[in-house]
Amino acid sequence: MAADGGRSTVRKRLGIGMTGETVHPAPTLIADAAIDGAERGLGRDHWHVWQHAKGGAIALCPLPGTDQFQVAAQYDAPDAVPNTSPEAVRQLIADRTHLAASDVREVRWASTFTPRAAMADRFRADRTFLIGDAAHIHSPAGGQGLNTSVQDAYNLGWKLGQVLRHGADPALLDSYEAERLPIATGVLGISTRIHRAHRAGDAEGRRRTSEVHQLGLSYRDGPLAVNERNDGDHRNQLGAGDRAPDAPCALPDGTPVRLFDVLRGPHFTLLVLGDAPPPAPDTDFGGLAPTLGTAGCVRTIRAGGPSPDLLDPDGHLTTTYGPAPALFLIRPDGYVCWTADGARVHPLLTR
Ligand SMILES: Cc1cc2nc3c(=O)[nH]c(=O)nc-3n(C[C@H](O)[C@H](O)[C@H](O)COP(=O)(O)OP(=O)(O)OC[C@H]3O[C@@H](n4cnc5c(N)ncnc54)[C@H](O)[C@@H]3O)c2cc1C
Structure with missing residues (x-):
């Protein structure tokens, strides 16, 4: 993993070019x-x-x-x-x-x-992966670089774990570039726009909008997003590829707990919302299972039904993830990779 910064020696030795432009000529x-x-x-x-x-x-x-x-x-x-x-x-x-x-x-x-906006022509060369500034450099305006770099590492880290330890298809590693390169492209655009607006004294243009929070980033168009949910308008619903949001919940004994604390760890979480039967061991998650290497790596959390692991006393979970019943397979890095709705839940889980 080449995490050696914008002047990456590894990238240069691999002959991977950086394509981009100078954001502003002055230092x-x-x-x-x-x-x-x-x-x-x-x-x-x-x-x-x-x-x-x-x-x-x-x-x-x-x-x-x-x-x-x-x-x-x-x-x-x-x-x-x-x-x-x-x-x-x-x-x-x-x-x-x-x-x-x-x-x-x-x-x-x-x-x-001297601020530049540039991106490596590819993020992978055989066994070597570029992450962080080695893969993309841009103006610090907007505070995106470190956040993007950490998410690169998180995205690649769990995939390496699944391939090396859990028998996932090595093709899973190709999804690193497929998912992160479009994100880096977007970040370059945001930071360049804010930087230039700042230099031009354009108060409106340099305003930080919610896009700099990076909470709305999605891998919906990536290779690891399978939506089998048909119970509403997908654009407005939490779907495969989206970041799984947090929700204040409670344990069965009433102890308050956040969903993020329940998800925490290097495993996948199958979040079962509403009253649904237990999942079948061979659930293939819309064909993703071999690629993801989910066998033995999925922890099921039932939010609803006769013996729930998680209560939703104030309805935050249902509001964000609903309507129930619905299923969400959440990756170790906190992104949903597969969803199914009520129509799919029962036959799928009882198979
Ligand atoms: C002024 C400024 C302000 C910024 N503010 C923000 C901000 O508010 N928010 C934000 O998200 N980002 C910000 N950034 C961007 C952020 O600093 C970078 O995106 C981030 O540090 C990239 O992390 P990295 O680990 O990829 O690379 P780096 O932080 O550059 O780390 C690379 C490391 O590799 C080491 N290294 C290089 N070559 C070798 C070698 N051959 N052998 C061993 N080690 C080597 C280097 O010494 C270095 O420690 C800012 C940047 C600047 C310049």
């Missing part, structure tokens, strides 16, 4: 600095931004749990060459803010980057 300097600015109004509960500072915008972001601020200084001149020495960073802060160079007690480190 940005970033640094962590201890600044004694309380007496000059430099509070630690919000960011401080000098949008129209001479030479380029500068922002000081308090780093929680430290006495540091993260310094982010843009340059208006495309050919600017930032000086990252501690003295130069002190002077930069003094030049662009109301602070004095002597207020900057320590510059812990400083670096520069």
Whole structure:
């Protein structure tokens, strides 16, 4: 697994190209600095931004749990060459803010980057997989990079586990690129748009909408999504490929528990909503079972029926996942890969 960052040596050695564009030609300097600015109004509960500072915008972001601020200084001149020495960073802060160079007690480190948006031409070469910035780089605007990288790792991690330990079809590993490459494409678009709007002073364009939360990402069009649910409009219903949402529930003895805590672990969860008979051991989940390697890896959670594992006292589960009866096979990374509705539930589970 090549998780060696945007300049990935592994990617280069494999000869995998990066296709993309420069988001903005001018560099940005970033640094962590201890600044004694309380007496000059430099509070630690919000960011401080000098949008129209001479030479380029500068922002000081308090780093929680430290006495540091993260310094982010843009340059208006495309050919600017930032000086990252501690003295130069002190002077930069003094030049662009109301602070004095002597207020900057320590510059812990400083670096520069020129925002690019680019994606590896493929995420896999035989036994090697690219994840994180090695697979896609983009502007930090919107805060998408680390979140996307962690989800790459989560997506690939359980698939490797299923193939190496649980006899899943090795073709399962091809679904990593099939699922994550479209997500990376979307992230590149979002971060580039926010970055350019920011530089252009376009307040509306740089607004963070719910898309940056990454909670609405779906693999509906991917190879691991099988919908056998016909009891409503799929576009408005939770379907195969969607992220399985959380819901406050209760254990049979009334103890409150969150669905996420019930799902937690490297196994699949078959969530049985409503009154349905026990699942047949050979349920093939719409033909996905051999690919996923589900044999022995599925934990069944019954929410409803005569002996439920999970109660839904306030109806949150049914509101989100319903209508019941319905079945959801939830992957180890928390995405639904198969659904079936009431019409399918009984014959399928009693077979
Ligand atoms: C200013 C800035 C702000 C950001 N803010 C956010 C944010 O708010 N939210 C967000 O989600 N993302 C943010 N990001 C993006 C985020 O930092 C990256 O997307 C994320 O760090 C990528 O993780 P990674 O593990 O893929 O790569 P990296 O973090 O680059 O890690 C790669 C690691 O591999 C090591 N390495 C490289 N080559 C070798 C080798 N040959 N041998 C051994 N080790 C090697 C490197 O030393 C490094 O430790 C920001 C980025 C920047 C620049």
